[in-house]
Amino acid sequence: MALAAAATAALAVGGIAVTGGSAQAADVNIAKNPGFESGLSSWTCSGESGTTVSSPVRSGSAALKATPTGSDHAKCSQTVTVQPNSDYTLSAWVQGSYVYLGASGTGTTDVSTWTPSATSWQELRTSFKTGANTTSVTIYTHGWYAQPAYHVDDVNLMGPGGSDPGDPGEQVPGTPGGLTVPSTTSDSVSLAWNTVSGATGYNVYRDGTKVQAVSGTSATVSGLSPSTSYQFQVSATNGAGESAKSGAVTGTTKPSGDTGGGTVPKHAVTGYWQNFNNGATIQKISDVQNQYDIIAVAFADATGTPGAVTFNLDSAGLGGYTVDQFKADIKAKQAAGKSVIISVGGEKGTVSVNDSASATNFANSVYAVMQEYGFDGVDIDLENGLNSTYMTQALRSLSQKAGSKLVITMAPQTIDMQSTSNEYFKTALNIKDILTVVNMQYYNSGSMLGCDSKVYSQGSVDFLTALACIQLEGGLAPGQVGLGTPASTRGAGSGYVDPSVVTNALDCLARGTNCGSFKPSKTYPGIRGAMTWSTNWDALNGNAWSNKVGPHVHALP
Structure with missing residues (x-):
């Protein structure tokens, strides 16, 4: 098959290095937004080929979907700060035909791995060692030209986190303010809050339990009981972590049968x-x-x-x-x-x-x-x-x-x-x-x-x-x-x-x-x-x- 031959050639050039070794105990996942819960934040996809979807997902509420064309293999990547002379293990769960996972700019041998067909979630794993002067690498996924869309979730780059003395790095965002309840129905409560600088997403809590992760500054919590009061809080998130929860507000749903629909105004x-x-x-x-x-x-x-x-x-x-x-x-x-x-x-x-x-x-x-x-x-x-x-x-x-x-x-x-x-x-x-x-x-x-x-x-x-x-x-x-x-x-x-x-x-x-x-x-x-x-x-x-x-x-x- 010509496609398989082309894929094999690409891998030969990339230098596959698949290992089963585990990361050291002190290692952490330094990939940002690894589960795509904050949309495509930290990721860049060629030709606007990527989006996030709620199904299929392996964990959480979102996964990446990227669609190749005849002239674009739908590459989605991010650049991560690393330490020189260090060992890293890269893994991800994928679905689709001809799905690739790799790392470039390692300073040693760039690596990649692939699967010709993953009809259900399949883990891809590879590893590499950074060069003596390497402070960043690019990790990526891609499909193959003119093939169907592929899906990716739970990307992990395990190893020591990098640091730049001149750059404090990404900071945990501040706590959201201005949380309000603009409207309610008999089974839902709408929330809105102020934007937090540096945040890539927000978590919504109902009575202390996380119920939603959203990218914007509003959310509607549904599936509630009529004529019932609930307490809500929100936190801000980015690649560095999650802020403290905001102050709580109370939202009370309307009585059963009250949909809240109105009449069209005169103008x-x-x-x-x-x-x-x-x-x-x-x-x-x-x-x-x-x-x-x-x-x-x-x-x-x-x-x-x-x-x-x-x-x-x-x-x-x-x-x-x-x-x-x-x-x-x-x-x-x-x-x-x-x-x-x-x-x-x-x-x-x-x-x-x-x-x-x-x-x-x-x-x-x-x-x-x-x-x-x-x-x-x-x-x-x-x-x-x-x-x-x-x-x-x-x-x-x-x-x-x-x-x-x-x-x-x-x-x-x-x-x-x-x-x-x-x-x-x-x-x-x-x-x-x-x-x-x-x-x-x-x-x-x-x-x-x-x-x-x-x-x-x-x-x-x-x-x-x-x-x-x-x-x-x-x-x-x-x-x-x-x-x-x-x-x-x-x-x-x-x-x-x-x-x-x-x-x-x-x-x-x-x-x-x-x-x-x-x-x-x-x-x-x-x-x-x-x-x-x-x-x-x-x-x-x-x-x-x-x-x-x-x-x-x-x-x-």
Whole structure:
């Protein structure tokens, strides 16, 4: 096999030295973040090939997953301070095909070892002696070109720790401060605290017992009993150790049956949350900026049953975000007065509702997904066609199941709302009595007609106001109209506008001020607000969109 031959050649060059010897009693594991509990802290992976996952893991709550490509073997490495003329043993537990473990820069003979196939956790072990002037070595793992992803956990570099007289080395971080309880539900408590300099992670304690390890400065502890008080503390961690625990705070869960969900406010900001990694900031639901009132989870997945959908959290792509944490974060957002809904469709969505059977399947499956994850409603973002008759049937059936608090939003393209005879517009009017908001996408469209029959180019205040006017004059209530724009230039192919253009357009529609050349014949103080794709692109851009648009929406009359 050519691949095996290439691998053997690589090992011959590297100089395998596998030993069964044990480290001396005084030796310690000097690898930093050896179990990847603090994400990729201290590790660097080539070509952004690495991430951390919650399954499979050998111990703790995380492990490394690295994915080779045809031109990159997904090497993940870290440089460790060592002592000269000293013996070291390097080991790690791995899963996958053609997984390598090695050390370079030893000052003597660099070493590596590998396994051609580890279908379950398998330990790799090698050893080396440092040279007379060696003060650091690089330890690494990698896979092989064009092979599947591999996993690594519990990396150990056993030997005497190095020291540099001019460098005090990494210090144990300070104790976290500012621990608060922002919100609770009947079975969860959300926590937040201040950042600690030098910390790579934090441990969360409930009644003195460690229950979570997180990388950020917030956490949601779930699986709690209703109407019960708990004490919480946090500590900070890095490669040097763990700080003392913070002062304790008390969190009391709500009574059973109290979900904490709220009603959409009169003026609301909607943001789409990406259940995938496309280069924008990877977020948990708990990371979504507080300015967002409606969080639309993008996207539900089509099934083999016509009209039916399901939802699959991309835990691996989101750095090991677990389903339980996702559900708890939804509850925490609801406790804070937000609505979290499931979006159906998107650019690549293939859900089709074009007869009574598929309408029934849609309603039943969306309701099942809402029940499973705790979503408040559904967003219709079908960009490949929509049948108003059967989508109306589906949404009315869903409303009967979910009740009066159901949140229904839509995100049609500009072409879909040019006329009340369009299927999207007809659907919106058909369910006007149960519709929350239509957040039309004012992007990726080029020039379009406004309500005065003049042509307007995207990217201007006139484009937003003159096209919103079509919906307002076509039968939708002001509270059912929102302005959808990208959060950054990378959020859409075209149509990005500075957030000030969005706020000027809202002022024009609500107050008759800050208009461009087009000015509506009347004002619409009840205009619902604005939407963006996406909270992730917004976060990557420093939350510039939500920081500007959010407070403006919430201050509308």
